[in-house]
Amino acid sequence: MAANGNSRIVRGKCFVTKDNIDTDQIIPAEYLTLVPSKPDEYEKLGSYALIGLPEHLYPTRYIRDGEIKTEYPIVIGGENFGCGSSREHAPVAMGASGAKVVVAQSYARIFFRNCVATGELYPCETDERMCEELETGREVEVDMEKDVLTDLATGRTYPLKPLGEAGPVIDAGGIFEYARQQGMIKKAVA
């Protein structure tokens, strides 16, 4: 569903979360009746991205009431981002809402894999505890070619880990697009 040709340089406001953001906080189970492979339901899923974050911890919402897209293309996390269920709805909802990249110290395995398989967003790792360095609303640039995050207000830079083998797959827009580009599978025959 992701557009071909994802960009490795993302500039914009960041939304800061903490450790162990699980899939129920990313997309609560009551919205899983939406089928991500249906285009209209894909858009709707996006409007609920990160709606499960408790209000008292996250008074600024990822998507404003009444909006369907986010103003934060960059999500910052701590450890173990995306833990919990295998629901692909989680990276899909974030991607559909307009998120391009998550920068976190570590990811849960299935969430990371679902990001790559769908090409919905880059799960970028860093050793820096960015969730303590930044706050929601800060303008940053995530450069996954040079592997550096820049806080645009201060000019301060933070190293990112290389995307490695996952990078080209997400660049292509997911595992199927990548496999086609590489000649591993043929184009779908309608």
Place this chain on the structure above:
Amino acid sequence: MAHSVGSSACGFLAAEGSLRRSGHGKPRAGRSVGPVLAIAAPLAPTRTPAATGSVKKAMTMTEKILAKHSDNTYLAPGQNIWTKVDKLMTHDVCGPGTFGIFQKEFGENAEVWDPEKVVIIPDHYIFTSDERANRNVDILRDMVKRYKIKYFYDITNRGDFQANPDYKGVCHIALAQEGHCKPGEVLFGTDSHTCNAGAFGQFATGVGNTDAGFILGTGKLLIKVPPTIRFVLDGQMPPYLMAKDLILQIIGEITVAGGTYKAMEFTGTAIESMSMEERMTVCNMVVEAGGKNGMCPPDAITFDYVTQRTDEPFEPVYADGGAGYIEEYRFDVSKIEPLVAAPHSPDNRKTARECSGTKIDRVYIGSCTGGKTEDFFAAAQLLHKSGQQVKVPTFLVPATQKVWADLYGAPVPGCDGKTAAQIFADAGCPPPASPSCAACLGGPKDTYARMNTPEVCVSTTNRNFPGRMGHKDGQVYLASPFTAAASALSGTVADPRDYL
């Protein structure tokens, strides 16, 4: 790391060869086959590469199963391999999207790789008036017809689940009960608790819709071989302790990310003496530690369970002597106390005793983790022994139709011939609800026992992150069925030793 095949490894290899030879083609006749008998038998004449003397390096169960499924003689952790898939399971929440991706990517005229290897189990959002949820089950039915899928446990009459003989309930338990879990196999499912099936000594893990769509078209998946952490659980289980306590102990020890990308293998005398249902409880929750898969070595208890439910052949796989583990943990289970995972994380381990002042609003017994027959029997035994009434609403959701039938049809051991349903009624619980995932993951607003207000709940389920059972400010204490029943009687978190 190079190990020659020593005598102990030969024993295990012989066990595999002879079990295969001794005819799991007619497995009902082989019910009494146990590993000890098998070791004495000679090597089978036909060998698959990974099971022969050509193995130069020792492997864990997970590495060995994946080697067999990728035509490799040896695999090391970190290698990327294309594994063959023996079974793909999906349900009403992820099935429609999985088929959507399959159709988009492989084309309208494509067929699924093997319609007999796809198992579709509606279970998540069944007893709801949510139109989209109902539509999703309808989509599954259409897909089953279009692609001639063999195993589909359908429900059409939502008003009375018993009017649907095909309907089972919670997918992971239904998979086991219907004979789809078999030692040595590779199972993927569009649900994180697919790791439940590791209890049978198979590689089983959860994937997203896109990976599942790929499997539908090809029967294969590219995966990374995980390193294995070994957990040795020895000792006699105290009468107040359950498998749930052991896995909460382990998750508390290694944290919710301690098993990330790793296989978690469980051995030791405590595991050996466990029933299949209890082994499932352990393996079910490895994903709560971030684990890729759980694994229990198959034995006579496994073979008994499997051969009572399927005639299909299978090949058990065992770790080689000298296999490499990245970490090993040892526990004496007799020293472990009844535990809870306090809000809001499965690794927030506390003893039930230290939380015993905490007032609760409700108790929930159900799910793939804590809604099996033995889970309800354990809760019923404690209630029966106490002779008391529950002080808070105690919701009972059997995992499957079979579990439901057991609650009404089978006497609970040591309870004067009473059924669990009678004991629960005597204790003042509402009657067991229709089998499904129900409130374990919240679900649509009208889901049975969903937490629609910020209450405090003791639950036998698997996750307690914010919002998991419905309300974002709800508080969930994960616990064993014993601890859940004790808490129901007390109206606070309670230690089951106070009632047993």
